[in-house]
Amino acid sequence: MIALGWTDRASIPPEPCAALPGPAGTLVTAPARHAATSAARLRLQSACAVSCAAFLPLAPTLERSPDAAHAWATAEGHALPDRIDAVRGMAQATLLAVAPPDPAPASEATSGAAWLSLRTRVQADRARRRAAAAQALRGRAGQDISVRAWPRGLALDLVARRDILQAQMVELLAHLRQADEPALAGWRLTLAGPLPVFALSFADRAA
């Protein structure tokens, strides 16, 4: 069995998942053959988020046994009930912004010091472009939305009640489609949702 996330005692996860009550919380699990890949786990977690009134997902990219998840909850899961309550009826949409490739350096360097200086400028330009893009995204999504960096660009999470999230996604799309934003030129934007509330998942890898 593979651990997928946490739920409350009243919720019944969909087939082929099962609820496994423990001393610190109710774990949702799935047979290993149904949850062998990250994509399969994510698919099951999305179904659980729809079926369960409250579902707090684990990271879908790591396989965890139910024993390991329960052991974590017993040792460190003091905030688990509150966190499960926090995701009750909630869902998440994630906007991924993939940065365009860096422009080629204007000229070839003739010395080592000049080459290093050129690369330093390229790095600084990249950081400036990302900061400007993050500011532009905040301007479209709302200043209280946290924009985080990831290796290929930027990402932001909208967390809202499941019944209004779709409307918020439509609104965000409309904002993003409005007038051209120079800071976002060349960026590839993907909005995905509704998803389980990964934004409130515990950071602990064992969780």
Place this chain on the structure above:
Amino acid sequence: MIANQGLSAADAVLDLLARSGDADGRVRIDPETVEQDLARLLLGLMEFLRQLMELQAIRRLEAGQLSEEEQERLGKTLMRAETAIHTLADRFGLSPGDLSLDLGPLGRTI
């Protein structure tokens, strides 16, 4: 802009996962192209390490920790290493973009 409103949540994110882990970026060795695949793996790791060293050199430069002589030596070493890696990659029919390796949930090397 790609909007996934019409898809289920799972399908939408599966789409993301599929595109981030496309077959071209995966670390895989095929019996028919084993030399090129090994070259790609090894050169990809070398380029990854070279870029880490470049970032470290930039940090030290910005912190004022490099003398002019060290700037010249480090810059020349990194520049020549980049040229050598790209030249070797070209011999195996690989572009610089091919040296980006997909490590699954860990992301891409470069």
